[in-house]
Amino acid sequence: MTYCAALKMDKHLIFMSDTRTNAGVDNISKFRKMFTWSTPGERVITLMTAGNLATTQAVVSLLDERSKAPEERDPTLLQVPTLFQAARLIADTLNEVVHAHADEGQDAEAAFRATLIMGGQIAGQEPRLFLIYPEGNFIEASAETPFFQIGETKYGRPIILRAFDPAMTVEQALRLLCVSFDSTLRANLSVGMPLDVHVYDADALKTGAQFRIEENDPSFSAISQGWGAALQSALEGLPEFAPPDLNS
Amino acid sequence: MTYCAALKMDKHLIFMSDTRTNAGVDNISKFRKMFTWSTPGERVITLMTAGNLATTQAVVSLLDERSKAPEERDPTLLQVPTLFQAARLIADTLNEVVHAHADEGQDAEAAFRATLIMGGQIAGQEPRLFLIYPEGNFIEASAETPFFQIGETKYGRPIILRAFDPAMTVEQALRLLCVSFDSTLRANLSVGMPLDVHVYDADALKTGAQFRIEENDPSFSAISQGWGAALQSALEGLPEFAPPDLNS
Structure with missing residues (x-):
């Protein structure tokens, strides 16, 4: 499993991904799931991947090889004129890789699936953020839905739904993502530290702060430990639920 | 979809279930998912159901008919000597119903699946709580895992993991479940109000407070509305995350 999330903010795009992959609980490895081309x-284009590791590695390698040898096959991620075209290129590559194994039947196709988040900016255009489905179609983040998640999305979704505001500072947004x-x-044991982060500053047109949050990171630990106590006191601050006929 | 949760507390068993069922987003109905025999x-035995509605209704009807006409088939839920035997009886009934349709093939079997939570008490024995899987096997709640969830479990799990304590008061536990x-x-749109609740008091050996929380319930609304603000301020009370090289 995997967990990746990306926030489209007023002045930034923030990407965060975990690094754990597993084929069964006794076969756990660490792999990077965030890739940037610029x-x-x-x-600047950042891609995060969830799903079958062979599929996502093949997609990234194909995109990478093509961008390094553009004469072999046009267009590449570094050539496409818009991020919409970049999303289409990535989606087509994904579809191609998944279907290369589809001879094995429908079950295999399901097993080889992957879901991607891609975001970035091209000079003269706005920063954009896309979610690319295994079927090879994709959607774009909007003012109503300014964030995307892939992988094990549900546990971490309520807090983003409740608290995310595109006008937040980077430090506040990173705190929210840490929670x-x-x-x-x-x-979910199959989501694991360390976490990779890329903070892209709108209109910078170069990769922003890229760093890895390790297991013992003091900032992450402070947030993780503080959150338990903070939730507890948030809960205690709410009115208790008085059942209507408990004392009848 | 469905969401049901049950807490095994020091002096109570608390059951809460939603009431929405759907076959597609354009075919939504309200059905009770909590049933009590005593x-x-x-x-006292309370059952909550998640999964295929035809399956769960058939299971409940079979259990119900047998308990009303025990001479036809022994033993019934009102006769089995222990809750372990009750779990086995329910699990066998579930397995029987699911497999009655299994001629349709593996896909059909998957579609007809259901998962159940059963808890209660028999005179002279401790209160017990079980989770019954679609395969017809089951597990029992313990001191380490004193709660069970079925259906759409993930969104509401982190807060229970963080905050549940079996020594809580009933009012505190109901507040936690409301959150x-x-x-x-x-x-998840396919989980919907109203919510059914049963608060069983240990050693009472009769059904406890049973009530329904409607959409406009003032206690639930106060908790729901308060929670957004409380989460926000809990988050704001945490240290912000300072990215290591953001200013480099």
């Missing part, structure tokens, strides 16, 4: 001053990831890490 | 002074259900209701 031509400084012209474009969302912490809830997921606690509930 | 012989006052001797036993857990509120998170689920907000995230």
Whole structure:
């Protein structure tokens, strides 16, 4: 399993992904799930992946090889004129990889599926964020839905739904993501530290702060430990539920 | 979809279930998912159901008919000597119903599946709580895992994991369940109000407070509305996450 989330903020795109992959509970590895391509001053594209590791590695490798040898096959991620075209290129590549194994039947196709989040900016255009489905179609984040999640999305979703505001500062948004990831890490063993982060600053047109949050990171630990106590006191601050006929 | 949760507390068993069923988003109905059988002074058994409605209704009807005409088929829920035997009886009934349709193939079997929570008490024995799987096997709640959820369990799980304590008062436990259900209701349209509740008092050997929380219930609304603000301020009370090289 995997958990990745991306926030489309007023002045930033923030990406966070875990690094655990597993084929059964006794076969756990650490793999990077966040990838960035950029031509400084012209474009930055970040991709996060969830699903079958062979599929996502093949997709990333194909995109990567093509961007390094553009003469072999046009267009590449570094050439497409818009992020919409980039989403289409990635989606087509994903579809191609998944269907290369589809001879094995429908079950195999299901097993080889992957879901992707892609976001970034191309010079002269707005920052954009896309969610790419295994079927090869995709949707774009909007003002109504300014964030996407892939993988094990449910545990960490309520807090984002309740608290995310695109006008937040980067530090506040990272805190929110840390809480969302912490809830997921606690509930699903197949999502694991460390976490990869990319904070893209709108209109910078170069990769922003990229860093890894390790298991013993003091900021993450403070948020994780503080959250338990904070939730407890948030709960205690609410009115208790008085059952109507409990004393009847 | 469905969401049901049951808490095994020091002095109570608390059951809460939603009432929405759907076959597609354009075919939504309201059905009770909580059922109680009792012989006052001797036993109380509460069952909650998630999964295929035809399956769960058939299971409940079979259990019900047998308990009303025990001479036709022994033993019944009102006769089995222990709750372990009650879990086995329910699990066998579930398995029988699911497999009655299994001629249609594996897909049909998957579609007809259901998961159940059963809890209660028989005179001279401790209160017990069971989770019954569609395969017809089951597990019992313990001190380490004193609660069970079925249906759409993930959205409402982190808060129970963080905050549930079997020594809570009934009013505190109901508040916790309201928060857990509120998170689920907000995230999944196929889980819906009203909510059914049964608060069983240990050693009472009769049904406890049973009531329905309607959409406009003032206690539930106060908790739901308060929770958003409380989460927000809980989050704001945490240290912000300072990215290591954001200013480099």
